[in-house]
Amino acid sequence: xxxxxxxxxxxxxxxxxxxxxxxxxxxxxxxxxxxxxxxxxxxxxxxxxxxxxxxxxxxxxxxxxxxxxxxxxxxxxxxxxxxxxxxxxxxxxxxxxxxxxxxxxxxxxxxxxxxxxxxxxxxxxx
Amino acid sequence: xxxxxxxxxxxxxxxxxxxxxxxxxxxxxxxxxxxxxxxxxxxxxxxxxxxxxxxxxxxxxxxxxxxxxxxxxxxxxxxxxxxxxxxxxxxxxxxxxxxxxxxxxxxxxxxxxxxxxxxxxxxxxxxxxxxxxxxxxxxxxxxxxxxxxxxxxxxxxxxxxxxxxxxxxxxxxxxxxxxxxxxxxxxxxxxxxxxxxxxxxxxxxxxxxxxxxxxxxxxxxxxxxxxxxxxxxxxxxxxxxxxxxxxxxxxxxxxxxxxxxxxxxxxxxxxxxxxxxxxxxxxxxxxxxxxxxxxxxxxxxxxxxxxxxxxxxxxxxxxxxxxxxxxxxxxxxxxxxxxxxxxxxxxxxxxxxxxxxxxxxxxxxxxxxxxxxxxxxxxxxxxxxxxxxxxxxxxxxxxxxxxxxxxxxxxxxxxxxxxxxxxxxxxxxxxxxxxxxxxxxxxxxxxxxxx
Numbered sequence: 001x002x003x004x005x006x007x008x009x010x011x012x013x014x015x016x017x018x019x020x021x022x023x024x025x026x027x028x029x030x031x032x033x034x035x036x037x038x039x040x041x042x043x044x045x046x047x048x049x050x051x052x053x054x055x056x057x058x059x060x061x062x063x064x065x066x067x068x069x070x071x072x073x074x075x076x077x078x079x080x081x082x083x084x085x086x087x088x089x090x091x092x093x094x095x096x097x098x099x100x101x102x103x104x105x106x107x108x109x110x111x112x113x114x115x116x117x118x119x120x121x122x123x124x125x126x
Numbered sequence: 127x128x129x130x131x132x133x134x135x136x137x138x139x140x141x142x143x144x145x146x147x148x149x150x151x152x153x154x155x156x157x158x159x160x161x162x163x164x165x166x167x168x169x170x171x172x173x174x175x176x177x178x179x180x181x182x183x184x185x186x187x188x189x190x191x192x193x194x195x196x197x198x199x200x201x202x203x204x205x206x207x208x209x210x211x212x213x214x215x216x217x218x219x220x221x222x223x224x225x226x227x228x229x230x231x232x233x234x235x236x237x238x239x240x241x242x243x244x245x246x247x248x249x250x251x252x253x254x255x256x257x258x259x260x261x262x263x264x265x266x267x268x269x270x271x272x273x274x275x276x277x278x279x280x281x282x283x284x285x286x287x288x289x290x291x292x293x294x295x296x297x298x299x300x301x302x303x304x305x306x307x308x309x310x311x312x313x314x315x316x317x318x319x320x321x322x323x324x325x326x327x328x329x330x331x332x333x334x335x336x337x338x339x340x341x342x343x344x345x346x347x348x349x350x351x352x353x354x355x356x357x358x359x360x361x362x363x364x365x366x367x368x369x370x371x372x373x374x375x376x377x378x379x380x381x382x383x384x385x386x387x388x389x390x391x392x393x394x395x396x397x398x399x400x401x402x403x404x405x406x407x408x409x410x411x412x413x414x415x416x417x418x419x420x421x422x423x424x425x426x427x428x429x430x431x432x433x434x435x436x437x438x439x440x441x442x443x444x445x446x447x448x449x450x451x452x453x454x455x456x457x458x459x460x461x462x463x464x465x466x467x468x469x470x471x472x473x474x475x476x477x478x479x480x481x482x483x484x485x486x487x488x489x490x491x492x493x494x495x496x497x498x499x500x501x502x503x504x505x506x507x508x509x510x511x512x513x514x515x516x517x518x519x520x521x522x523x524x525x526x527x528x529x530x531x532x533x534x535x536x537x538x539x540x541x542x543x544x545x546x547x548x549x550x551x552x553x554x555x556x557x558x559x560x561x562x563x564x565x566x567x568x569x570x571x572x573x574x575x576x577x
Contacts, residue, residue, distance in 0.1 A: 059409060084152040086509070105512040107152040107479075108577070119417070126155050126517065 031061035031124055034068075041067045042103075046120050048074040048113060059122040062103050068123070070099040070111060078116055082123065084109040150243075150480050151487075151510065153407050154577055157521040162575040165525040169532050169567045173560045176536040177553075184544045187381060189365055190372030198371040207262055215265035218324070220495070225321030229497035235317040236491035241324065242308060243485050247477040249349065250470060253357040257364075260353035266328055267343055270335045277336065284339030291387055293345060296334070298391030300327070300348030302430070305399030309406065310422030344384075351392055355466040356473075358383050359534065380463045380538045381545065389462040393469060394434045397566065400472040402429035404573035433566070437465065440562025443555045444543075460546060461559060464539040468566055471531020475524040475574055479515070486510050524574050532567040536560060 034042040042062045047054045062068055072080045073096040081088040082099055084107060091097035103125040111120045157165075192198065200206065217240075225237030232238050252259045274281035304327075313319045335342040343350050358379035365372045366382065383389075402425050405411055415421050441458035486508075493506035500506070539559045543552040 056413065084512070106155060106517045107512070108155060109152050124155065
């Protein structure tokens, strides 16, 4: 059956497509849908302690046009920065800070502690 | 990633950090699953169609249709070319100066944006439309003429002859080093880093060209070779005999790329770097791999190896088959140009939105290049307009570029096989080559799907 080159090619390609489909299906952690408050605001809570964000950097998904609130609790002083939207806010050690905005630009945006370069989360707006 | 924002946002920005993948304020959304599946299906259909439907004997290489004499004369005019070279040199000097003397914050300094977005990404659409533009614009050639004149060395011949077997290897190394600098080096977004890289690159290549003559740029300058490879796909080209500007078939352009050792290395470097850029944006990679110099370098090397292995497997029958055509430089290197369309498709898929959005930042920052509060172009207060193109358009352009690149690549490989080998053998060499291309293309679709 696998003598003829055509069927060899077909077999190889089929195996390949299956493998890639499998990889894509397992394409990584699923996105997280943040909790929605009564007024429709999507709230993302992040806690930064001991040099990393708890639970690891996740990707939060919201719909375009949603009001979003990102609340960051940090044990160090730094600047929380949301790229693309270019929102930032300083946080002091042991305190929290909040970014409030409307997610009107689609795409995937990084939220990080600017000075440390520590990734806090990704925001996926679609 | 860099920050996009008004130059006078009022928040004193700290030293800008750079995240795992390259430069930019935003990443693309993963393409919808339906579109991705359609693209993958189209890739397979194209591959089988190429095998079944395309010509079964060597295609006669076309000579192209000459441009109207007036237009060709204008485009070929030496003053125009010199003027463009001088403008490019001035722009390069400006970028280096702003990089060294401008604001240290990448959010306010146009150097990294001009280098990574306007130049590195912009070279692709410019070359696809107009041919090997960087060969015309390369400011290093102008500087080389000046240096050679000062040292009284013949710019054409240099001091020593460049051995043939060096081939394109210096270009491959240049591109690999640039890829590492762009994707793995921690301080890659810093304006001073960009300026120093440009100066070092210029220094190395000027020195080499002074020794070996201007032929060094044809083989050794990575950016020129990139522009030549992508420019081979342009409708505009030069006729072989008299160098006349013609409108021509991209397949003829690819067949005319001069072959030399190292061309495979160039293609592997290009595909590997773009593939790693996409890979480092996927959720899976970001979850598993902490950002850093070691992991970045490792990931890039892994991408080079994967692409190299795929290409090697694709050409293993070619390597073991003797070419028949007279002067047929067979072997895998003859099929390296056929990957150029796939490299162009990869570049379009990964960088289209970067060019459209973050490319605006250069125009915004150019109003206040040295951070003095000026507003030279009237754009100083603007921010990037993210509404110029929608996400569906972006997804369609990404997948369209990938699939179209596959179509042209498959046709080109088919064309090359029939030119080099007798009919029965040619068909046999096509199977692994097509499988390799399908792998690379579906891999590209997977990368934009898993983003």
